Amino acid sequence: MPSEPIETEFANPPVLSLEQEEEYHQLERAGPVTRFSSTHTQVSSPAATGLHELEKSYSESGYYVVKFEKGKREDPREWSHTRKWIVTLGAAFLCLSVAIGSSIVTGDMRGPAIEFGTTQIIANLTVTCFVIGFGIGPLFFSPLSELYGRRPIYVVSMFLYFIFTLPSALAKNAATLIVARQIAGIAASAPVCNVGGSVADVWAVEECGLPMAVFSATLFIGPCLGPMIGGWIGELAGWRWIYWVLFIFVGFCFIVVCIVLETLAPVLLRKKAEKLRKETGDDRYRTLEELERMSFE
Numbered sequence: 690m691p692s693e694p695i696e697t698e699f700a701n702p703p704v705l706s707l708e709q710e711e712e713y714h715q716l717e718r719a720g721p722v723t724r725f726s727s728t729h730t731q732v733s734s735p736a737a738t739g740l741h742e743l744e745k746s747y748s749e750s751g752y753y754v755v756k757f758e759k760g761k762r763e764d765p766r767e768w769s770h771t772r773k774w775i776v777t778l779g780a781a782f783l784c785l786s787v788a789i790g791s792s793i794v795t796g797d798m799r800g801p802a803i804e805f806g807t808t809q810i811i812a813n814l815t816v817t818c819f820v821i822g823f824g825i826g827p828l829f830f831s832p833l834s835e836l837y838g839r840r841p842i843y844v845v846s847m848f849l850y851f852i853f854t855l856p857s858a859l860a861k862n863a864a865t866l867i868v869a870r871q872i873a874g875i876a877a878s879a880p881v882c883n884v885g886g887s888v889a890d891v892w893a894v895e896e897c898g899l900p901m902a903v904f905s906a907t908l909f910i911g912p913c914l915g916p917m918i919g920g921w922i923g924e925l926a927g928w929r930w931i932y933w934v935l936f937i938f939v940g941f942c943f944i945v946v947c948i949v950l951e952t953l954a955p956v957l958l959r960k961k962a963e964k965l966r967k968e969t970g971d972d973r974y975r976t977l978e979e980l981e982r983m984s985f986e
Contacts, residue, residue, distance in 0.1 A: 739885035753974045755962040757954075765891040765952045772950075773891045777951045780887045781907045783843065786942040788911020789878060789918065789937055790850070791819055794870075796919020800928030805863040812863070819852045822874025827882035832862045832878070834883045838956035839890070842951055846879030847943045854939055860934035881908070892954035 701928045750961060757764040765773075794815050826846070827941040834842040853876060856869035888900045958976040965974040 711720045738739055749965050750926075753965075753971070754959055755965060755974055755976050757958070765954060765957070765959065766893055768891060768946070773900075775905065776950055776952060777888055780880065780884040781904045782882050783847065783942055783946060785907040785911050786902060786939055787850075787877040787880050788872070788913045790854075790913030790939065791816065791918035792912040793844055795916045796921070796931055797923025797928040800923060801860075801863065801866060804928075805866075807863045811867075814867045818867055818871035819874035819877075822871060822876070826875040826878025830879040831882050831891055834879075834953070838951050838953045839883055839887050840946075840951040842879050842883060843946045843949060845874045845938065847946045849873070849876035851939045851943045854932060855937045858929055860937055868944060883941065887952050890954065904957055
């Protein structure tokens with residue numbers, strides 16, 4: 690008898706008792722497996738039990754396992770709603786700048802084609818190459834954000850996006866314009882692939898519906914606003930001013946990203962451990978992530 694397709698399993702999810710559902714909710718509120726609080730939630734989940742035992746084994750080996758202290762709002766998921774929304778809106782604003790940047794140049798595509806004596810197809814590459822960058826950048830920015838945190842990746846990517854928008858405004862030929870747009874597109878991809886992670890860092894699963902909707906909306910609104918803004922600027926001031934306005938806008942976004950807080954829990958814990966080691970001179974202060982990495986070396 691043929692086995693049922695895998696879709697059948699998802700169409701008929703397991704039915705949990707109220708007690709089991711509460712255990713899963715408690716485990717979720719405790720955060721991802723790399724998060725810890727000073728008081729552990731007592732649930733019968735094998736994952737929670739295993740992590741507790743792992744932490745206990747390292748403590749017995751003489752290490753001080755660094756974790757978030759309950760009530761001190763060190764964990765991003767314990768931040769106030771105001772602080773969470775500041776992070777969410779700031780990150781979403783970065784996505785808006787990227788989405789607008791992808792389409793604003795369509796406001797005047799004939800301008801560069803006429804000035805550089807090239808075809809409309811070549812001029813269209815300024816959009817094509819920028820969007821192609823969205824597929825290249827995440828290959829590097831996504832894993833790097835998990836190692837070094839969200840904020841450093843945002844800062845570096847927005848700085849590069851800012852810098853490489855300038856050659857587009859000053860371009861003397863089509864090649865310069867296209868290459869600058871390609872590099873700017875790669876740099877601009879970081880917010881698109883990482884903002885969802887920033888939202889998940891600060892909001893629990895049952896709370897992140899609206900924040901995710903706000904973030905997602907910017908990706909759809911931006912490409913709609915871009916041609917309208919670009920067309921108006923191109924009509925009044927010419928195609929180069931489209932890039933100058935984008936350059937100024939991205940520069941403002943770069944200032945915004947410099948004040949956005951780090952949200953990745955393992956990175957915050959690592960900084961806390963480094964601070965404790967520096968203050969005490971004791972190298973035994975380690976995060977669970979660091980101890981796990983050391984065990985494989």
